[in-house]
Amino acid sequence: MKGGRLKTCVLISGSGTNLQALIDACAAPDFPAEIVLVISNRADAGGLDRARRAGIPTRIIPHKDYASREAFDAAIDAALRAAGVEFVCLAGFMRLLTAGFVNQWRDRLINIHPSLLPAFKGIDAVEQALAAGVSKTGCTVHFVRPEMDAGPILLQAEVPVEVADTSETLHDRIRQAEHRCYPEALRLISAGKVRVDGESVMFSE
Ligand code: GAR
Numbered sequence: 001m002k003g004g005r006l007k008t009c010v011l012i013s014g015s016g017t018n019l020q021a022l023i024d025a026c027a028a029p030d031f032p033a034e035i036v037l038v039i040s041n042r043a044d045a046g047g048l049d050r051a052r053r054a055g056i057p058t059r060i061i062p063h064k065d066y067a068s069r070e071a072f073d074a075a076i077d078a079a080l081r082a083a084g085v086e087f088v089c090l091a092g093f094m095r096l097l098t099a100g101f102v103n104q105w106r107d108r109l110i111n112i113h114p115s116l117l118p119a120f121k122g123i124d125a126v127e128q129a130l131a132a133g134v135s136k137t138g139c140t141v142h143f144v145r146p147e148m149d150a151g152p153i154l155l156q157a158e159v160p161v162e163v164a165d166t167s168e169t170l171h172d173r174i175r176q177a178e179h180r181c182y183p184e185a186l187r188l189i190s191a192g193k194v195r196v197d198g199e200s201v202m203f204s205e
Helices: 016-028 047-053 068-080 099-104 125-132 168-192
Strands: 007-013 033-040 058-060 088-090 108-113 135-145 153-160 194-197 198-202
Touching: 007 016, 007 047, 007 058, 016 047, 016 099, 016 168, 033 047, 047 058, 047 135, 068 099, 068 125, 088 168, 125 135, 125 153, 125 168, 135 168, 153 168
Parallel strands: 007 033, 007 088, 033 058, 088 108
Antiparallel strands: 108 135, 135 153, 194 198
16 A cells, blocks of 8 residues: 555544444455554453464553553653654554644644533543433544644534433444444545544545
């Protein structure tokens, strides 16, 4: 492939179903990105096994081992650079990153969030949607900015809320949408079809 595949790291904290969707997409020989590293801040994250099964190098960097957020983020940054990482996907990574780290990786760092941003920011986005009584919610892939769950929006997908939904059933439905959106977002970026202009995302053919 011309220019090689985009060397991508996925940061996780949990089950890693979005990581799995990215792994599956990258398995296609013509997919323009490859996952060269998976980093988890938790040793018990289920996503680590998904990476190991796929033969992807993993690093466990426990946030509790570091005295400050800056020191933790510096350890992540060092791991990314050591592995020659060019692009970073947050996939259920439940730590807030410092402005210094985010600005270092500006426009090379994306996140997936289980709501239609800017609605329902924060860790309990699915519960917030249920509590608000909305009939539709969804997922958002966005470039990361220092403010929580903010940044230029790349892709969104809408998901219906059913009357009988619990946070589990609704989150399952949102995850299905996420598993389509996240690989598509990474494909568009690594194929050079996305340009970030300030706070806007531009698409080209
Ligand atoms: C996903 O739904 C993702 O959007 C959410 O965590 C889940 C991780 O699932 N992220 C956030 O809430 C970030 N604020 P996964 O580990 O199965 O991919």
